[in-house]
Amino acid sequence: xxxxxxxxxxxxxxxxxxxxxxxxxxxxxxxxxxxxxxxxxxxxxxxxxxxxxxxxxxxxxxxxxxxxxxxxxxxxxxxxxxxxxxxxxxxxxxxxxxxxxxxxxxxxxxxxxxxxxxxxxxxxxxxxxxxxxxxxxxxxxxxxxxxxxxxxxxxxxxxxxxxxxxxxxxxxxxxxxxxxxxxxxxxxxxxxxxxxxxxxxxxxxxxxxxxxxxxxxxxxxxxxxxxxxxxxxxxxxxxxxxxxxxxxxxxxxxxxxxxxxxxxxxxxxxxxxxxxxxxxxxxxxxxxxxxxxxxxxxxxxxxxxxxxxxxxxxxxxxxxxxxxxxxxxxxxxxxxxxxxxxxxxxxxxxxxxxxxxxxxxxxxxxxxxxxxxxxxxxxxxxxxxxxxxxxxxxxxxxxxxxxxxxxxxxxxxxxxxxxxxxxxxxxxxxxxxxxxxxxxxxxxxxxxxxxxxxxxxxxxxxxxxxxxxxxxxxxxxxxxxxxxxxxxxxxxxxxxxxxxxxxxxxxxxxxxxxxxxxxxxxxxxxxxxxxxxxxxxxxxxxxxxxxxxxxxxxxxxxxxxxxxxxxxxxxxxxxxxxxxxxxxxxxxxxxxxxxxxxxxxxxxxxxxxxxx
Amino acid sequence: xxxxxxxxxxxxxxxxxxxxxxxxxxxxxxxxxxxxxxxxxxxxxxxxxxxxxxxxxxxxxxxxxxxxxxxxxxxxxxxxxxxxxxxxxxxxxxxxxxxxxxxxxxxxxxxxxxxxxxxxxxxxxxxxxxxxxxxxxxxxxxxxxxxxxxxxxxxxxxxxxxxxxxxxxxxxxxxxxxxxxxxxxxxxxxxxxxxx
Numbered sequence: 001x002x003x004x005x006x007x008x009x010x011x012x013x014x015x016x017x018x019x020x021x022x023x024x025x026x027x028x029x030x031x032x033x034x035x036x037x038x039x040x041x042x043x044x045x046x047x048x049x050x051x052x053x054x055x056x057x058x059x060x061x062x063x064x065x066x067x068x069x070x071x072x073x074x075x076x077x078x079x080x081x082x083x084x085x086x087x088x089x090x091x092x093x094x095x096x097x098x099x100x101x102x103x104x105x106x107x108x109x110x111x112x113x114x115x116x117x118x119x120x121x122x123x124x125x126x127x128x129x130x131x132x133x134x135x136x137x138x139x140x141x142x143x144x145x146x147x148x149x150x151x152x153x154x155x156x157x158x159x160x161x162x163x164x165x166x167x168x169x170x171x172x173x174x175x176x177x178x179x180x181x182x183x184x185x186x187x188x189x190x191x192x193x194x195x196x197x198x199x200x201x202x203x204x205x206x207x208x209x210x211x212x213x214x215x216x217x218x219x220x221x222x223x224x225x226x227x228x229x230x231x232x233x234x235x236x237x238x239x240x241x242x243x244x245x246x247x248x249x250x251x252x253x254x255x256x257x258x259x260x261x262x263x264x265x266x267x268x269x270x271x272x273x274x275x276x277x278x279x280x281x282x283x284x285x286x287x288x289x290x291x292x293x294x295x296x297x298x299x300x301x302x303x304x305x306x307x308x309x310x311x312x313x314x315x316x317x318x319x320x321x322x323x324x325x326x327x328x329x330x331x332x333x334x335x336x337x338x339x340x341x342x343x344x345x346x347x348x349x350x351x352x353x354x355x356x357x358x359x360x361x362x363x364x365x366x367x368x369x370x371x372x373x374x375x376x377x378x379x380x381x382x383x384x385x386x387x388x389x390x391x392x393x394x395x396x397x398x399x400x401x402x403x404x405x406x407x408x409x410x411x412x413x414x415x416x417x418x419x420x421x422x423x424x425x426x427x428x429x430x431x432x433x434x435x436x437x438x439x440x441x442x443x444x445x446x447x448x449x450x451x452x453x454x455x456x457x458x459x460x461x462x463x464x465x466x467x468x469x470x471x472x473x474x475x476x477x478x479x480x481x482x483x484x485x486x487x488x489x490x491x492x493x494x495x496x497x498x499x500x501x502x503x504x505x506x507x508x509x510x511x512x513x514x515x516x517x518x519x520x521x522x523x524x525x526x527x528x529x530x531x532x533x534x535x536x537x538x539x540x541x542x543x544x545x546x547x548x549x550x551x552x553x554x555x556x557x558x559x560x561x562x563x564x565x566x567x568x569x570x571x572x573x574x575x576x577x578x579x580x581x582x583x584x585x586x587x588x589x590x591x592x593x594x595x596x597x598x599x600x601x602x603x604x605x606x607x608x609x610x611x612x
Numbered sequence: 613x614x615x616x617x618x619x620x621x622x623x624x625x626x627x628x629x630x631x632x633x634x635x636x637x638x639x640x641x642x643x644x645x646x647x648x649x650x651x652x653x654x655x656x657x658x659x660x661x662x663x664x665x666x667x668x669x670x671x672x673x674x675x676x677x678x679x680x681x682x683x684x685x686x687x688x689x690x691x692x693x694x695x696x697x698x699x700x701x702x703x704x705x706x707x708x709x710x711x712x713x714x715x716x717x718x719x720x721x722x723x724x725x726x727x728x729x730x731x732x733x734x735x736x737x738x739x740x741x742x743x744x745x746x747x748x749x750x751x752x753x754x755x756x757x758x759x760x761x762x763x764x765x766x767x768x769x770x771x772x773x774x775x776x777x778x779x780x781x782x783x784x785x786x787x788x789x790x791x792x793x794x795x796x797x798x799x800x801x802x803x804x805x806x807x808x
Binding site: 111112180187189214217218222234242244 | 642644659747
């Protein structure tokens with residue numbers, strides 16, 4: 001096994017036949033450009049959600065503080081949660097799906113390039129729509145879980161919850177389309193020889209996540225339809241006085257919500273399963289086990305939702321089932337942790353920033369995983385439910401797990417995207433401020449929670465004796481905020497002036513590193529033949545592949561046409577959904593017309609140049 | 613969409629075109645969508661606190677008629693696809709027209725039932741039965757309407773010679789959709805009307 005770097009191959013900095021300029025970005029159907037737009041938009045929303053978090057932390061700095069009003073506080077924590085999950089963690093993972101998956105499987109684009117562009121624009125407009133609520137002083141304020149009956153028009157009379165359920169339904173379309181797109185791409189468009197069990201782990205986890213998306217999103221979609229009908233048309237789905245059952249909302253929400261947790265974390269697991277072997281110069285330890293563990297997490301993830309509802313009183317039999325299922329799901333996750341450790345064991349480790357974030361994930365995610373196992377036990381949850389202990393737990397898994405993994409991916413794939421390295425010096429600052437910041441923010445929350453501090457309450461009394469923990473959290477939050485600024489500065493600086501990177505700057509084993517950095521717009525001049533799991537670590541195979549992938553295309557490959565219908569369709573869908581707020585059925589029906597028009601124009605527009 | 617089957621993509625790993633595979637995936641997702649709607653109906657079954665109740669309203673014979681019409685529309689769909697695949701343009705248009713007609717017949721009969729139920733005081737706001745019943749069946753009817761528009765566009769395209777035996781897969785995928793909508797109705801018919 002040799003893993004010689006390929007720096008000798010100089011990159012083709014410019015791609016042939018690719019247009020630049022704003023219009024070319026608006027009409028692009030290129031998965032690599034869509035990926036960049038996804039990443040930048042998600043980073044923007046990360047700042048928005050981060051500012052919301054900092055305002056919350058300032059309010060909680062002292063007991064009985066009056067920095068922001070209780071009403072504003074409700075809006076801030078609701079939008080912080082909704083933003084970080086639906087507008088940051090998910091789309092940032094999708095940014096990597098977009099850029100990396102076609103390159104890793106040897107495809108020229110995703111299966112449905114225009115649908116891919118549609119997903120992005122819907123995500124953008126849905127996110128802007130939901131945040132526009134701040135302008136009207138009516139941001140969603142019933143928490144990201146939106147429990148019935150708090151969200152009913154009786155108890156939430158304003159438009160706050162309307163923005164929430166409409167915004168989430170719009171965003172759901174983007175995720176659903178993305179799921180369909182990536183399943184089709186991965187099943188159908190692999191290069192010759194790229195068998196399923198030769199796919200890099202990141203592609204595998206994208207595959208599992210896509211299945212979770214297409215199965216979880218419809219459930220929340222129906223729940224949101226019920227909520228919308230209740231609010232707008234006066235149906236009684238969640239109205240207890242009419243025999244409606246508010247607990248049904250909780251079931252539907254968490255049947256979606258728990259797979260959603262794995263939608264957030266599996267992409268990160270995928271990233272570090274690619275990064276750790278590269279910087280250990282060893283193949284992933286127990287590749288099939290890691291794959292099966294990921295699939296198993298996906299499956300069991302469907303059978304644990306009621307552990308969010310132990311305090312509802314579902315009865316001992318239901319509770320016991322979900323206790324057992326939750327404990328069982330910890331096993332495949334633990335298996336992965338040991339596989340990563342075993343991969344590093346005896347390897348020649350290089351602690352680049354990407355590797356630091358990966359190792360950081362293994363360490364910090366495990367803390368969240370352990371408190372997760374505590375939450376598997378129903379009696380313990382009765383004590384911890386709705387306390388800051390739970391807040392500590394899920395921030396450890398989402399920030400320490402999902403986000404750390406995605407940042408590992410950022411440092412790992414940035415040279416492929418731009419042809420330049422991110423600054424390693426700034427990267428290390430980014431990593432250590434993240435590490436200190438997030439632990440200082442979230443670790444004291446365990447104590448605050450155990451001493452009885454409830455979540456989603458705008459203040460606490462001095463007698464609770466949790467002031468010190470809150471002060472530590474606030475200091476940590478600002479350090480964490482600084483880390484985000486360092487990251488953004490690093491991206492801006494390195495995108496233009498970073499050190500140039502070759503085709504395979506890390507000496508990585510997978511197919512995306514066999515083409516120039518940045519890649520041609522058609523990715524592969526000719527589609528290579530794959531013979532093993534680590535094609536570029538295999539001297540003879542590498543020579544054969546590079547002969548194909550580093551050459552020039554004999555004739556320009558036929559690529560899909562650019563199109564402005566994705567952005568127009570996304571705009572009309574957002575408009576149509578937004579009109580639901582009027583509550584007048586014929587206005588809502590009228591809103592369907594532009595959607596229908598755009599769908600028809602889309603359908604009749606040739607996806608590929610004439611003659612193909 | 614109409615042009616997707618004729619693209620210059622390399623052959624796929626499965627031998628199934630991207631469009632067909634993607635559409636199957638979408639249908640899988642739709643199963644969860646209707647599954648949630650139907651589950652909610654079942655969970656709320658018999659729990660409405662005010663009438664009218666299902667047993668006072670449902671006329672199984674009437675619904676059997678509309679169901680039969682919808683089922684036969686699937687047969688017309690099969691014949692229409694066969695005609696497109698064998699280049700029989702006018703027969704394809706005729707049978708797609710029949711699909712639309714039968715879809716319309718189904719909607720007409722179901723609309724009759726809707727009006728009757730509303731006359732008896734059942735609305736989306738009157739009880740959990742009304743809410744779950746109308747949202748479930750209404751979502752299904754929306755699917756039927758979308759299917760009818762789709763068929764009309766296909767018939768138009770066949771007439772203009774844009775869809776021929778060469779890219780008949782476009783019609784096949786529309787057929788998948790139509791059959792799926794039919795099958796969902798069979799489930800609804802069984803669980804909502806037959807097992808009361």
